[in-house]
Amino acid sequence: MTDVWRFLFEQRWALSLLKGSAVTLGLGLLGMCLGLIIALPLAIIRWRKVRVVGRLVLGYTMVVRSIPGLLIIYLIFFGSVQAVDSIGEFFGFQAAVRSAYPFLMGMLAIGIISSAYSVEVLRGALQTIPEGLIEASKSLAMPRSAIYLRIVLPLMLRNALPGLNNVWQMTIKDTSLVSVVGLGELMRTAALAAGISRSPLVFYLIAGAVFLLITWVSQRLFAVCERHLNRGFLEAR
């Protein structure tokens, strides 16, 4: 036990575990945001029942949700994804793209996975919006953009929050999968430390505890948000 203690603090592995946790959190947050950015237009397409495209979106979510995340990550990391480089070249910061390559790839993988789940959550939330509200705003001659920004999206957000909470819990846990291809997030750091110190139990338990902490704190935050968005509705129910 003293060995582990020395390893953690004298060799400063505690610090790198902390760094790894930060990477995990950043990866989860950015992946979730990317997922939402992809999911919102797709959810609106599904909601408005756009012909053909709506079917394609349904196919996309079905396929991504049936394939293991690990397989998607292998595809993105092993497959020579030159797309990222060419995007970087276009904007003129290829070097930055290269140095952040595993992080960007990880973010892309996590974003794709979480987007498939977010589409369904957002679509469900959109469907609960009464058509009458939209008709009413149309009859007030509100422009389309205003209807979406001021009526549809706020109502959607309130209804989607519990579902998004679930997606977030899943996303933050999925970030651990990126460790298998060597991005230095929490799980990878724990695995390196476990290998070098030869005491895997302690380090994987630490990793588990950090994940528990992250999920617990974010549950609390979601509860606060939910209460905030539902103020004024509670009495009506």
Add this chain to the structure above:
Amino acid sequence: MDMELVQQAIPFLLKGAQVTLIIGLFGVLIGLPLGIFVGLVRLSRHRQTAACFSAFSAFFRGTPLLVQLFIIYYGFGQLGFVRNNPLLWWVVGSSLHCAILAVVLNTIAYTSEIFRGAFQSIPIGMVEAAQACGMSWWVALFRVRFPLALRQALPAYGNEVAIVIKESSLASTITVLEITGYAKRLMSETFAIIEIFVIASVFYLVINLLAMLLVRQVEKYLSGGLRTGRKIHI
């Protein structure tokens, strides 16, 4: 697509599919009954027992399966008393057994959550009516509460089955050769990433599709008299 390569890969992936199915079957056959049981215990009046099982469920739902797998496989494998105890070593010593154990514990945690919600959603009047008819606790459980809860829980449980199949892919990180394990090996030997990915994905899609169809059939059967326009979220 390189047809020769596809032909070379499919027998391996078929072998992997068997292992994926084994893990999935254990997940459902052990996970479902124990999950229902844990869900019931979490609702029981024994506060401490309920709290214990809630903590169990919270731990397994709050940490990634990968962490759980590594704790069981590499973490427990390091301990001397586990290695010297034949029964424990039978579980921890084999990577497949470890994978099954982790998947089962994980799915118990989620299933218990699904069924806890389902049991809670039963109108209290139904249970009271059952008691008024003179049913004992057990009879009321088997004839009233459980059938109602099952019908309520099935759509969510269908999703859980698909998740178990998907999560079984993590077994590949502890050297179990299931679909993903073979896919990874083939990818790093042949470098035909896209081809292997597509074939492996088709395997998962087919397995998941069959599992979902099965759950839907059960659902249809159970809601025989009640088929209104209820939406099913899958």
Add this chain to the structure above:
Amino acid sequence: MKKTLLAFVCGTALIATAVNAAEDTLTVGTEGDAPPYSMADVNGAVTGYDADIANAVCSEMKVKCRFVVQSFSTLIPSLNADRFDVIVSGLGITEARKKQIDYSIPYGGVPQYYVVAKDSPIASVGSIAEIEKMLDGKTIGVVNGTTYANYVQKHLPNSEVKTYDATTQMLADLEAGRIDSAYSDSPTWTDFIKTPGGARFTRVKVAVRQADDPTVLGYGMGIGIRKGNTALQSKVDTALCSLSKKGELTTISKKWFDEDYAIACKQ
């Protein structure tokens, strides 16, 4: 929200120009998880045999080395995705890999061994054919994507081959007793047998050398270079050749392995 996004984009662009300014760097992909070849520490610095080779080549080329640490099986795809310039990670030169990437001249070739428990009857057997006959049907560990994995799969067709993502994971399983034997190179075992957990093990008496099965095991370790990057290839070759003539390759090999595994430059 828009402002934060803008700030973020600007920030990234700034970092980008900062990185661009340091032009004379060679980015090196390595495993970081395979003592004594390549060991990444807390701050991302890499030490070990491969790190020394890379640094020597860099100083010969008058550039700075920057290491990128990734698991072994992702190195070749990442090189092709332009993630780094070269791979220095004990990468064996094989025909299969030559279809994917180009190589420098070989800089070293290490013998490989099976490792077994000290009290195993296999420990005292004196021929490879005999050892492999005894091991066939047992459980053998190798690292995924290595030439060793291919070698074991070819030579022990009836055994259960377990493939790991990292060398350290394989060693942990060997210690735990989940595998009967493992196959890797001499430096890995020298290092492992010195550790408390490895004391129960010994490598078998006879080594497997590249020449025993060059189609699978290759022609020694080389530096991996993206296909078609001939300018870099010739620069690296020149650097390795001059290091070899100065005897530095031998020095580095002796520093980490106590033995000379350097392959002399033939130019």
